[in-house]
Amino acid sequence: MAVEISARGEVLTAVLIGEIDHHSAFYIRKEIDSAIELNMPSLLILDFERVTFMDSSGIGLVMGRYKTIAKRCGEVHVVGAKPQIYKVMKLSGLERLVRLEKCS
Amino acid sequence: MENKNSFSMTVLSKSVNESFVRSVVSAFALGLDPTVEEISDIKTAVSEAVTNCIVHAYKDTIGKIYISCEIKDNVLSVKIRDRGVGIENIEQAMEPLFTTSDDERAGLGFAVMESFMDSIKVRSAVGKGTTVLLKKHISVRYANKKQR
Numbered sequence: 001m002a003v004e005i006s007a008r009g010e011v012l013t014a015v016l017i018g019e020i021d022h023h024s025a026f027y028i029r030k031e032i033d034s035a036i037e038l039n040m041p042s043l044l045i046l047d048f049e050r051v052t053f054m055d056s057s058g059i060g061l062v063m064g065r066y067k068t069i070a071k072r073c074g075e076v077h078v079v080g081a082k083p084q085i086y087k088v089m090k091l092s093g094l095e096r097l098v099r100l101e102k103c104s
Numbered sequence: 105m106e107n108k109n110s111f112s113m114t115v116l117s118k119s120v121n122e123s124f125v126r127s128v129v130s131a132f133a134l135g136l137d138p139t140v141e142e143i144s145d146i147k148t149a150v151s152e153a154v155t156n157c158i159v160h161a162y163k164d165t166i167g168k169i170y171i172s173c174e175i176k177d178n179v180l181s182v183k184i185r186d187r188g189v190g191i192e193n194i195e196q197a198m199e200p201l202f203t204t205s206d207d208e209r210a211g212l213g214f215a216v217m218e219s220f221m222d223s224i225k226v227r228s229a230v231g232k233g234t235t236v237l238l239k240k241h242i243s244v245r246y247a248n249k250k251q252r
Contacts, residue, residue, distance in 0.1 A: 022155045022209075023119035029208070053126075053144075055151040056212040064208045084144035091219055092212055 003028050005035045012041035019053040025061045032065060042074040049080030049103060058085070059092040066097050077101065109135060112172035117162040117186070119155075125171060126150040132173050133180050136242040145220040146180065146240060152213040153184040153236045159205055161188025161234055182238045190230040198226065 001024035004015040014032050018024065036044065044065060048054070066076045076098040081089060086102050094100060111132060115121040126147045133146050157169045170185040191197045198218070203211030217224050221238045228234040 019123055021119075021122045021151055022159060023122050025208075026119075053123075053147060053151075055148050055155065056210045056216050057155065059210040059212055060208040063210060083141070084148070087144075087220075088148060088216065091215060092210060 001027060003031045005031065007035065007039040007041065010040075010042040011045065012036065012039050012043070013045040013047060015047040015050060017050040020051055020058040020061065021053070021055050022057040025057040029061055029064065033068070036065070036068055040072065041069070042072070044069050044074065044076045046076065046078050047080050048078060048082070048085055051080075051082070051085055054085045054088055056088065056092070058088065059094060062089075062094060062098060063092075070097075075099070107178070108174075108176050110172065110174040112170070115169050115171070117158045117165075117167050117169050117188075119158055121169070122151055122154050122158070125154045125169070129171070129173055129182055132175070133242070135175055136178060136180060137245060138242045139245075142240070142242055146182075149217045149220045149238055149240075150182060150184070152216045153182075153238065156213050156236070157184065157186040157188065157234075159207070159209065161186040161190075163189065178242050178244055180240050180242060183235060184238070185233065185235040187233040190232055191226070191228040191234055192230055194226050194228055 001018035006013050012035055062078060069076050078098050079101045080103045082103045089100060115125060129150045130143050130147045154169060167188055172183045174181045196202055198214040200215040201211040203209045217238060221240045223239045225237040
């Protein structure tokens with residue numbers, strides 16, 4: 001599992017790569033949180049296009065980042081979710097909190 | 105001829121084993137010629153069950169997780185058992201969004217298992233452990249039928 005983070009202005013983009021489970025979420029969370037701390041973004045884009053597997057740990061990951069960003073009145077967008085990942089996200093009702101875009 | 109196969113294994117409750125167990129179980133399920141979606145469903149459900157053992161059953165310790173799988177006709181059964189703390193109130197534990205963990209868990213483990221598998225049975229005794237039995241019927245496709 002890896003995460004590539006880039007910041008441009010108020011937009012922070014995190015490209016997640018590999019499998020997200022309870023084991024790997026710990027590392028991803030740390031990486032993204034320190035980037036949020038540093039860049040204070042108003043928009044966090046979580047790019048799931050290169051995620052090959054995700055269980056409900058991924059939901060915890062998105063919800064946790066949403067809480068941090070929402071405190072600063074910012075937004076979270078989830079993009080590139082493949083069918084399996086989208087299915088887990090839909091089950092959680094995550095789309096009520098963040099903008100959810102399926103993989104095109 | 106009856107299509108029957110089984111395997112069992114034991115792993116330590118280390119988080120690195122989450123991906124190991126779901127990979128092994130899904131590889132075993134390939135014998136049923138599942139669709140990509142069915143395989144993802146199985147992987148996701150197994151990942152949730154194993155994570156529960158690690159996060160809840162053996163919260164501050166390392167214990168053994170016992171996995172046994174069986175294929176019978178077109179049904180995959182996966183039993184995941186621990187000898188951990190057990191669940192006091194199974195009904196409550198299975199409610200979506202309920203969690204006793206403060207570690208950013210969504211409380212969706214059982215909800216995922218329920219919706220991605222055909223059936224789930226949970227047995228638990230406080231101080232003794234928990235057994236989760238998951239079942240999924242894999243649809244017979246043409247290639248699969250022909251082989252038998």
